Amino acid sequence: MTESADHPKQSFIWKYVFSRDHKVIGTQFLFSTLIWFAVGGALAIALRIQLAWPWTSMPFFGKELFATEGGQISPDFYNMLFTMHASIMIFFVIIPILAGAFGNILIPLMIGADDMAFPTLNMLSYWVMWPAFVFMGLSFATPTFGPAFGWTANPPMAEGPALTYWLLGLICVGISSMMGSVNYLTTIIQMRAPGMTMFRMPMTIWGMFVTAILQAFALPVLTAALCMQLADNAFGTGFFRPESAASSGGGEPLMWQHLFWFYSHPAVYIMILPAMGMVSDILSCFARKPLFGYKPMIFSISGIAGLGFIVWGHHMFVSGMNPWLGTTFGLSTILIALPSAIKVFNWLGTLWNGNLRLTTPMLFAISFVSMFVIGGLSGIPIASPLIDIPLHDTYFIVAHIHYVLFAGTVMGVFAGIYFWFPKIFGRMMNETLGKIHFFLTFVFMNGTFFLMHVLGWMGVPRRYASFQSLKQQIEAGASQLELTASDGVNKVFVMAKDYEQIMWINEFITYCAIGMGVVQIFFVLNFFGCIFFGKRAGRNPWESNTLEWTTPSPPGHGNFDFQPVVHRGPYEYSHPDAEKDFLMQTDPPLEATSQAESGGEP
């Protein structure tokens, strides 16, 4: 215990606002990201409304913002909606909720440390997010031309003051992530409790550890690229802007894509590996069974991370990159499906022959596995450069990313919130409300995202504000085509039937998306209600093995009221020689169980 023993009394501001306690910082991240999650979700529903009922009056804000158009949003505004939806969900929700919120709260608790290695740096990593929030807000509020360039901000289309704010915002997010990752790496390497060898760490910590490595190595490249684009945009340099009528660049637009995806593809793993770790722990706990293949699980996340650095080109198969490079990236991308498959098989092996307690966190964790199978499998066709040709930049990609990041990561995050809520707030969440929340989210989520695969293989491009213009052209019919065709032959547009299908599928998806948004009310009620009125949780309400459950709920400053000593790995459930069906990592060694020890001597 470093400073807790003679810790001076703190004022409210230093205790709850500029706190250096990892749990408070984690909770700050948790609340901020949940608020941004609501904002990002609202943007998604707005753009779904546009897609289902194009150019009709937008409810709630249409009349205020677009009074002269009768509440109809503009195509540019539609582009801003999906740009900000993606930017917020990726940079303000998923990355900070996994690394910032769960990483902060769980790393010291699960490895038996009293705080992070660098508490002040940790505090700064949260407060640097605030300039990012402000810059992104300014970007969205830029009056004439907002951020309508997509979250990939490809030059030369991306430009203007909105881009400057957007880039500054992202640079701040990068600084925050970098501070976090340095801190997590140091803490995990240096501050483990006695007996906590690397191969006794829970999968959550392994997920965070590998993620921190990914961030530490990939972020500098993104930051450099962001600064270069900032210079292009603000000072007229020509890193990415080609020689053309619009600019005197001499730069290379493809270079931006390479640099951007060099970070942003590993970022996909940054956005899922910690969730995979949390899900592994939750599955093992509620299956009352050791995690199947602990070491293969570690090797496969390391494999995913390693390969993750050499697959970025699969975003660029048809970008104009040398097609030979596409072949190479196709091979590495297809191979990354292998460690992902190994993880799924091991999760199934964990459930098989278990003694399953289907609590709310368990249901969310199982749904992570079930949905990750879809997201993983739909990655295989688009990993092949050949099959990617028709599917690239269509709704198939939209379906794929949402099955991985929403149906995967967000389900894992919900599992994590329901699971660790008692530790964070000292009270249990309501199980009935939790299960209703799970069921409705699960159903509406699949209703929203599954049919997007169908739109994808039909060849419906993404980022279209409406498909109505095509439909109207068809309805306007042959006369128009006869007029424009220079040889005067009457021709029929072949895709008429397709566009009718697109319209009803889009409407169906929108109803499901709205449903999915509305049912989050069960979560909000449960979450805020139980902070104040939930049933009090003891130290270890789920009868789990890992170190955080030996602390009081919620843990005080300095976390542990005794020095934890670790005697075994984290997954000793249903041990035949143990009385109960769980053996905590700190429980004294059983006699005659030396063969069960998975790690070295403590």
Added chain:
Amino acid sequence: MNRFWSILFFLVPILGVGICLMSALGIPPLEHTWLPADISKSGADIDFAFNMVMWIIGIVFVGTGLVLAMSMWSYSFSFDRKATYSHGNTKLEIIWSIIPGFILIGIFVFQAVYWEKQKINQPVVTLADGTTAMQQPIVKVVARKFGWRFWYAGLDGELGTPDDFVLENELHLPMDEPLVVQLESEDVLHSFFLRNLRIKQDLVPGKKQFAWFTIVSEKIEKDKVYDILCAELCGWGHARMNGRLYPKTKSEFQEFLKLNDLKQNGFAMNEAEEK
């Protein structure tokens, strides 16, 4: 309650594969939702690879879903028993690493052959003196916000000569012969997307690229026009950047060239000189 959740999770692969089959077989309400009609010579390769991968992932999808649902169905919680105490099984780990590994590499090798045809091996022609050269493009596609400008090589079959002419958003092409088109962008990134030809290629400003394909007359529906879409976000008019593809027989195409040659010769020359 366990059984309820078990069924819910099993419904995922059942409904998922069901939707894919309905779409593939054209069962209402998902008729006309499978891959768009293929009118090209090489599109069948892509479709075959797609179908093959869909079958493989469909089987894995149902298989994993079944195991998941069965474990939920069979192993519901009871205080009377303990779960099997097992940390894993090396033999199983090896089996489920090697088999998927082979399948994945197999998919890669299979598709790589066609990828080479589609994107790497640009068609060559044999010249009179016996040497080979890259086939010359018949049309230059110039994308700009928000439309397509098609420069035709004209009767002499050569781009950049005075008989070139330009049409907006109208691409007329002869069938049953290998074609090369040149792709350029005037302003930002666009993507030349012909669903029915399984062609997609981003256009990068400052870069000259090519796409090649053969339109097959037997696969064409009579008097039909096919769409040309932009598949890379290019601004507010991205969705309205629609061109149309008019497949023509060889003689029809010659007539079309003559018609435009007579009608637009003077105009086209001026435009070409301006360029």
